[in-house]
Amino acid sequence: MFRLFKKKINTEHCPICEYNINECQCLFGGNCHPDRSKRIAVVTDHLYLFSKEQVQHVLKLQKYWCISYDDDEKNNILNEFMDKNKR
Numbered sequence: 001m002f003r004l005f006k007k008k009i010n011t012e013h014c015p016i017c018e019y020n021i022n023e024c025q026c027l028f029g030g031n032c033h034p035d036r037s038k039r040i041a042v043v044t045d046h047l048y049l050f051s052k053e054q055v056q057h058v059l060k061l062q063k064y065w066c067i068s069y070d071d072d073e074k075n076n077i078l079n080e081f082m083d084k085n086k087r
């Protein structure tokens with residue numbers, strides 16, 4: 001069946017779940033999906049490999065996830081950035 005889109009059709013794929021960005025499954029992550037943490041780490045370490053649209057998409061996901069770390073030092077650095085961001 002044909003679906004009509006009012007907006008431009010986004011043909012880019014989410015680098016993490018590999019679905020079309022419009023159908024990205026990452027926001028609904030959690031228990032029913034395979035662990036994507038390794039994939040996420042590689043993607044975020046190599047954002048230069050992706051298109052502008054994909055990077056924007058990953059940024060949106062990151063805001064949603066609010067990832068924290070096992071490492072206290074990293075968490076302190078993150079808190080420092082978050083504090084600065086609130087001001």
Ligand SMILES: [Zn+2]
Binds near residue numbers: 018024025026027
């Ligand atoms: Zn995704």
